Amino acid sequence: MSDSFKSISLVNAEGKSLGLSNEEVLSLRLNQWKGWKCSAGVENIFITADGNIYSATCRVGGWLGNVYDQGFKLPEKWLTCTKEWCMCGQDMQLRKVREESFLPLVHQEPPAANVNKMEDADAVMPFHFKSFQEFPKFVTWDLGRRCNFSCNYCNESISNNYEAHKSWGSLKHAAENILKSFVKGDKARWIFTGGEPTINPDFMKLVSYLSEGGHNLHTQTNGSRSPEYHRELIRHSSIGVSLHLKFMSEEKVLRLAEAIIDEQVNHKKASQYWFGVRVMVPPGHFDKALSIKKALQKVKGFDEFGHIFMSPLYANELDRVGQMVKYDEKEYEQIIENA
Numbered sequence: 405m406s407d408s409f410k411s412i413s414l415v416n417a418e419g420k421s422l423g424l425s426n427e428e429v430l431s432l433r434l435n436q437w438k439g440w441k442c443s444a445g446v447e448n449i450f451i452t453a454d455g456n457i458y459s460a461t462c463r464v465g466g467w468l469g470n471v472y473d474q475g476f477k478l479p480e481k482w483l484t485c486t487k488e489w490c491m492c493g494q495d496m497q498l499r500k501v502r503e504e505s506f507l508p509l510v511h512q513e514p515p516a517a518n519v520n521k522m523e524d525a526d527a528v529m530p531f532h533f534k535s536f537q538e539f540p541k542f543v544t545w546d547l548g549r550r551c552n553f554s555c556n557y558c559n560e561s562i563s564n565n566y567e568a569h570k571s572w573g574s575l576k577h578a579a580e581n582i583l584k585s586f587v588k589g590d591k592a593r594w595i596f597t598g599g600e601p602t603i604n605p606d607f608m609k610l611v612s613y614l615s616e617g618g619h620n621l622h623t624q625t626n627g628s629r630s631p632e633y634h635r636e637l638i639r640h641s642s643i644g645v646s647l648h649l650k651f652m653s654e655e656k657v658l659r660l661a662e663a664i665i666d667e668q669v670n671h672k673k674a675s676q677y678w679f680g681v682r683v684m685v686p687p688g689h690f691d692k693a694l695s696i697k698k699a700l701q702k703v704k705g706f707d708e709f710g711h712i713f714m715s716p717l718y719a720n721e722l723d724r725v726g727q728m729v730k731y732d733e734k735e736y737e738q739i740i741e742n743a
């Protein structure tokens with residue numbers, strides 16, 4: 405696996421180091437850090453669609469405040485993990501140590517990966533440490549539940565088609581609150597999700613405001629806005645398109661990719677951002693997903709700037725949340741080979 409897919413370094417006091425992707429950590433079941441000291445809440449916050457602040461998506465440490473209030477105060481000390489499993493990719497990458505005496509391990513660049521397996525890690529840290537030093541704070545912000553698609557595998561607690569958009573006044577107030585009380589003069593990585601963040605009429609204002617402040621942004625979108633909208637967005641933010649086959653045609657995603665990549669080829673700022681498409685593949689749709697993958701790979705410049713992945717779906721029904729939809733065994737393997 406190329407280093408660009410690795411996101412987590414496991415290190416131990418003997419100077420051993422292992423670099424892994426999120427998926428590898430999950431599949432090797434190395435994501436168990438109950439009782440460890442974790443930087444969630446100090447170096448990372450997760451903000452729900454209602455503006456409630458938690459240390460991370462795991463919500464360890466409980467409610468910390470609301471970004472739309474006058475202000476909030478966050479913990480200054482690392483918390484103790486109480487979860488059996490750390491499940492979210494962003495949460496897994498946060499710095500954490502088996503006990504406080506191992507803190508010096510995560511204050512310096514990890515040794516170059518020098519082992520192929522490790523069961524006695526004493527610390528976990530971002531694999532791309534220089535980039536972490538440049539952007540040492542993480543903000544994951546669910547901007548709202550409003551979405552213009554209605555995927556049948558999406559839970560109603562995540563999206564709806566009626567919630568009011570947050571106004572520019574509310575968004576700017578919230579961003580300033582976060583900058584003052586959490587980012588505190590550092591530079592942060594911001595991940596915007598929803599619902600669908602780009603359908604907020606003031607989303608572009610928000611990303612322009614933050615990117616002009618030197619922050620690093622990532623927008624997770626369903627790609628429904630126009631090619632020209634995405635051309636502008638890639639000047640401020642990385643773009644991850646989740647491609648929902650019922651609502652997005654091959655033709656539309658090709659026009660989108662052409663506009664984004666053309667901007668990346670011709671403008672240095674856009675070229676520094678990441679662009680990827682993840683095809684959400686319902687049972688029986690692998691051939692369609694493969695046809696889109698092949699068509700995208702033919703877009704001029706895609707080999708340099710584009711990334712394409714596939715994902716199986718998870719069930720929506722409340723009693724089966726988190727469980728994979730049933731696939732024919734061969735089709736499931738084909739999707740995973742392209743994941």
Ligand code: SF4
Pocket residue numbers: 437438442443444460462463464484485486487489490491495496498500
């Ligand atoms: S679940 Fe993960 S992010 Fe949350 S406290 Fe535990 S180790 Fe930290």
Ligand code: SF4
Pocket residue numbers: 551552553554555557558559562563598599600626646648
């Ligand atoms: S596009 Fe995303 S947020 Fe919207 S309904 Fe589909 S899965 Fe849910």
